[in-house]
Amino acid sequence: MDMTCRTNRNVCGFLLAFLLLGCLPVTAIWAQDGDEKSEPAQPAEPTVEKENTEQPKGSIRKLMPNMPVWIDTKRKMVIMDGEICLRKGSLEMFACLRGTKEHESIVAVAADAYVVHAALLAVGAKQGKPVQFDPDYKAPSGEVVDVYVQWKDADGKLMTRRAQDWVRDERTQKMMSYDWVFPGSYFWKDVTIEAVQKAREEGIDPDTLPGKMVYAAEGGELICVSNFKSSMLDVPVQSTDANNNLWFKAYTENIPAEGTKVRLFLVPNAQKTKRGPQTPESEKKEGEEKPAADPANPMLELPDFSIETEE
Numbered sequence: 001m002d003m004t005c006r007t008n009r010n011v012c013g014f015l016l017a018f019l020l021l022g023c024l025p026v027t028a029i030w031a032q033d034g035d036e037k038s039e040p041a042q043p044a045e046p047t048v049e050k051e052n053t054e055q056p057k058g059s060i061r062k063l064m065p066n067m068p069v070w071i072d073t074k075r076k077m078v079i080m081d082g083e084i085c086l087r088k089g090s091l092e093m094f095a096c097l098r099g100t101k102e103h104e105s106i107v108a109v110a111a112d113a114y115v116v117h118a119a120l121l122a123v124g125a126k127q128g129k130p131v132q133f134d135p136d137y138k139a140p141s142g143e144v145v146d147v148y149v150q151w152k153d154a155d156g157k158l159m160t161r162r163a164q165d166w167v168r169d170e171r172t173q174k175m176m177s178y179d180w181v182f183p184g185s186y187f188w189k190d191v192t193i194e195a196v197q198k199a200r201e202e203g204i205d206p207d208t209l210p211g212k213m214v215y216a217a218e219g220g221e222l223i224c225v226s227n228f229k230s231s232m233l234d235v236p237v238q239s240t241d242a243n244n245n246l247w248f249k250a251y252t253e254n255i256p257a258e259g260t261k262v263r264l265f266l267v268p269n270a271q272k273t274k275r276g277p278q279t280p281e282s283e284k285k286e287g288e289e290k291p292a293a294d295p296a297n298p299m300l301e302l303p304d305f306s307i308e309t310e311e
Helices: 007-021 029-034 112-123 195-199 272-273
Strands: 002-006 059-066 068-070 078-082 094-097 107-109 144-150 159-162 168-169 187-192 212-215 248-250 261-268
Touching: 029 078, 059 112, 068 112, 078 112, 112 212, 112 261, 144 272
Parallel strands: 094 107
Antiparallel strands: 002 187, 059 068, 068 078, 078 107, 078 261, 144 159, 144 261, 168 248, 187 212
């Protein structure tokens, strides 16, 4: 069994940003989000001074050619495609990576977790810390990220719901009322136990040993409803992963058929983060929460639903 050696989380965040920059022609993206008064040296077409309420073309960028993950640099959201893989049963995740935890997740996404993490950083989401269990429980932290799901019904009509509407809280028999936060998982170094033991015997710090860095959320823990230290997005309350005491189940009546292709929108919500991640039940009506950003328009600019990856 390999030994997991953690590294500085801030350094890992910068590594993700550099990975993003290295994989994409995103110089223009960062320029858009920087000083709007600066202009390129080459001549540019004149701009229209009046306000344009339409979504500007070019503000949505695909991060990797073989993964259905985009960032919207104007509305500050991450967009990714997936497929419904479960409609009934207990949940540990709302969304997992394809080929990992489909037996306990509603949606499977055909992407790498580090790409989604990098996308959240690119649109300005503030990363917190994963859940802590020892010596005492400490809830995961980070910026609140609103999650919305879109799909097309049998008549081709575009449907949009909060992701919470597909998750039922078994204690209340209502839709899940908790927000997701962005703890961001962690990195570990792939070093064998034997190598660690030998290093200690020789007085060498095991953290200095060479080894491949692994992003823990690649195990599948993308958008979780049970607390995991490896969760990229998690609920900021103590939610067990014990099979006989899981809090959340799939809200079957609200979920389309298995195999339905869906589009997820991850929208960092700084205002909700400031006032606290939990919304009192007295102030919330099921299914009526207004999105921080309208997720409908990107459907017109992105390809048709697909989770197929390019070889």
